[in-house]
Amino acid sequence: SQTIHQWPATLVQPVGSPLSLECTVEGTSNPNLYWYRQAAGRGLQLLFYSVGIGQISSEVPQNLSASRPQDRQFILSSKKLLLSDSGFYLCAWSVDSLYGYTFGSGTRLTVV
Amino acid sequence: AQSVAQPEDQVNVAEGNPLTVKCTYSVSGNPYLFWYVQYPNRGLQFLLKYITGDNLVKGSYGFEAEFNKSQTSFHLKKPSALVSDSALYFCAVRVLTGGFKTIFGAGTRLFVKA
Numbered sequence: 434s435q436t437i438h439q440w441p442a443t444l445v446q447p448v449g450s451p452l453s454l455e456c457t458v459e460g461t462s463n464p465n466l467y468w469y470r471q472a473a474g475r476g477l478q479l480l481f482y483s484v485g486i487g488q489i490s491s492e493v494p495q496n497l498s499a500s501r502p503q504d505r506q507f508i509l510s511s512k513k514l515l516l517s518d519s520g521f522y523l524c525a526w527s528v529d530s531l532y533g534y535t536f537g538s539g540t541r542l543t544v545v
Numbered sequence: 546a547q548s549v550a551q552p553e554d555q556v557n558v559a560e561g562n563p564l565t566v567k568c569t570y571s572v573s574g575n576p577y578l579f580w581y582v583q584y585p586n587r588g589l590q591f592l593l594k595y596i597t598g599d600n601l602v603k604g605s606y607g608f609e610a611e612f613n614k615s616q617t618s619f620h621l622k623k624p625s626a627l628v629s630d631s632a633l634y635f636c637a638v639r640v641l642t643g644g645f646k647t648i649f650g651a652g653t654r655l656f657v658k659a
Contacts, residue, residue, distance in 0.1 A: 439588075469649075476651040477589075477635065523588055531596060531639065533579050534647060536588030 435460035439524045439537030446544055452497075452511040454540050456524030459505065464526040466507040467534065468499055471521040483507060519544045547572045547640040551650035558626045559658050566621040566653045568636030577639035578619040579647070580610055582632050589635060595619060606630070626657045 436459045446452060458464050468480040479492045481499035489499050496515050500508045507524060521541050525534040549570045558564045570576055577596055581589040593604025600612045610621045621634060636650040 475633075477649040479646065479648070482646065521586075525588075529645075531577060531594075533591040533594055534581075534589070535591070536581075538588045539586065541586065 435526075435535065437524065437526055437535055437537045439540060441540060442538065443541045444543070446514050446542065448516055448544055449513045452509070452514050452518070452542070454509040454522055454524075454542075456507045456509075456537055457505055458507075458526045461505070461526070461528060463504060464528060466501065467525040467527075468507065468509050469523040469525065471523060471539075477523070481509070514544045516544050518542065547638070547648070549636050549638045549648055549650045551634075551636055551653045553653050554651075555654045555656065557656045557658065560628050561625050564621075564623050564626040564630070564655065564657070566634050566636075566655060568619045568621065568650060570617055570619060570636075570638045572638055572640055574641065576612075576617075576619075578610075578612065579637040579639075580604065580608070580619075580621050581635045581637060581649075582606075583635065583652075584632050592621070592634075626655075628657050628659050631655055631657045 439456045466483045469477045470480055471477050483489050483501045486501055497511050521539050523539045524537040527534045551568055579594045580592040582592050583589045592608050593602050595602045595612045603609045608623050610619055612619050633652045633654050635652050637647050639647050
């Protein structure tokens with residue numbers, strides 16, 4: 434069966450520090466991968482998506498970047514965190530968006 | 546612009562009563578619609594989807610949703626609410642904008658009171 438792992442679950446980082454959040458998928462090949470941010474426990478904002486290794490599409494200009502070094506690995510990064518980067522970050526995968534998404538358990542990032 | 550809207554920030558129902566969480570959409574072409582549920586500090590879980598076929602779609606945990614093309618709506622329903630149904634519910638629609646992506650509504654918080 435397919436599973437998605439996302440870590441860490443919580444993270445507190447000082448302003449200006451780097452960030453690396455990792456997401457891995459098991460039990461499937463060539464998944465579409467997504468990073469979302471959820472602010473204030475409400476709506477989801479699509480940050481990045483990837484349809485293959487090394488292929489990253491950015492939805493909004495921001496302080497973050499994403500990489501896909503392996504087929505089932507998706508990394509969200511920042512060189513210098515801002516206070517506004519605080520939020521709940523969700524990774525998701527799908528084989529085809531027709532079938533819906535499977536989400537990871539999320540990372541709550543607090544920038545202080 | 547292609548979009549999905551959830552007009553209610555919060556829905557309150559008593560346990561045992563029917564519940565409805567509203568969703569409307571605006572897309573080009575045929576709509577592909579989804580409902581997800583999120584419990585506190587967790588990721589979203591898929592509930593159900595409409596791709597084609599019967600307008601009434603049945604999903605997990607006794608939920609169902611009715612697709613109404615003329616009203617461009619996809620409301621989530623359950624005949625008898627449970628306290629454990631209290632959560633944040635998201636409607637989503639697949640859109641085609643230089644590739645297929647899914648956009649989510651702002652979410653509706655459901656409170657079921659015992």
